Amino acid sequence: MSKPLTLHEDRLFPADKTVRSIARRLYAEVRGLPIISPHGHTDPAWFAGNAPFPDATELLLAPDHYLYRMLYSQGVPLARLGVPSRSGPSHADPREAFRTFAASWKLFRGTPSAMWLTHVFVEVFGFDVALSPETADLYFDSINAQLATDVFRPRALFDRFKLEVLATTESPSDDLRHHRAIRESGWAGQVITAYRPDPVVDVEHEGFGEAMERFAALSREDVSTWRGYLRAHRVRRAAFKDAGATSTDHGHPTARTADLSDAEAEALYQVILSGKATPEQAELFRAQMLTEMAKMSLDDGLVMQIHPGSFRNHNAEVHARFGRDKGADIPTRTEYVRALKPLLDRLGNERDLCVILFTLDESAYSRELAPLAGHYPILKLGPAWWFHDSPEGMRRFREQTTETAGFYNTVGFNDDTRAFLSIPARHDVARRVDAGFLARLVAEHRLDEDDARDLMVDLTYNLPRRAYRLDRSRPAGLAHGA
Known part of the structure; x- marks a missing residue:
């Protein structure tokens, strides 16, 4: 017999009844607000072509490393899960x-994955029975049938999810044709790009040489000299701004900078x-480029995001067979x-520059990041x-940063996801x-409830x-906030 599937109205609220009642009131202030998604990795081709998503596996499982990394850790081969490899699309x-996923x-x-997907199953697809080996085919067939309808096309879902802004992430060697197609289509959805220069900054990236060739061709600059290389970045950043970009993103192994x-x-x-280049020289070059990118951001106004501290592609065998970003x-x-x-030292006191710091090392929150910010x-x-x-993780972030940095030296929430349907759940x-x-x-009694309501809208x-x-006008109906 299948288990029922529901979403409790008080999920994630404190267990204490008094605190829970306050949380309900605060949540009600923002429950229906539009979603601002200023950093993520969804595919702009979805919104350019607006074609139906092919099936449940390709939409929900194959692109989501949160899901298949867990399955891989339990001995399930990636090839069985529809994950594409270096040789091409999966033959699974x-x-x-x-069925393997459901089992x-x-x-x-x-886990957060279960929480996000349960939200998707209930709110997006309307399921009222839980996923299990017995309901795997029911889920697969029902999801596929819904994906074949117009209301489940990417642009319709964008509107249904109340997405006000959605940022994707592209490299300098991307020609941004999908963003041009979105803009030229006349569709009102605001899908913008972000400048991720890592492939032409990180000489240890296996695609560095090819990316540099594309970079030179698209910028029409001579990248054989340092000055020409910097000019090429400025040219591509301007093209990204024309495609709606308001930010850059830098996924370096460390936060090291140089001048x-x-x-x-x-x-x-x-x-x-x-x-x-030796590893030390490669690291020094990445460090110098963070400072160069900050100088360019001061000139062109793009917000700079630094996402350091990940040992990328730690599993050499998976990297060799399946490529990057495979969990x-x-x-x-x-x-x-x-x-x-x-x-x-060079730019820290500028008022017109914004650098947003992220971390995977929570020990740095109260010791370093909050005092710096x-x-x-x-x-x-x-x-x-x-x-x-x-x-x-979200609670720890607030607990460890608020006393020193406050709320207004933070930037709200961004979902940073490839899993499009999980965006409303994450927010x-x-x-x-x-x-x-x-x-x-x-x-x-550390905060007045009226101030807390204002904070909820601000956050x-x-x-x-x-x-x-993001300079588009505010929608009507925001009663609180700065």
């Missing part, structure tokens, strides 16, 4: 892949181009105080990220967790719009 039967659903008990002289930078760049990225210890000092005008703290994008979790956190402050809507410089 989509129905069998979904392993219990592995996700208590070399022009002569030193030119000499280092020539070593990078030679293909003979084997592992957090590392990350230092910020000394690492950021060259950049901060609580002092330097250019710094803001990004939300709990990746492995910490969870109820407990709902963030709103509920913030409501619970503020409700406790109200119950302990949900105003802060991400302001931090990411």
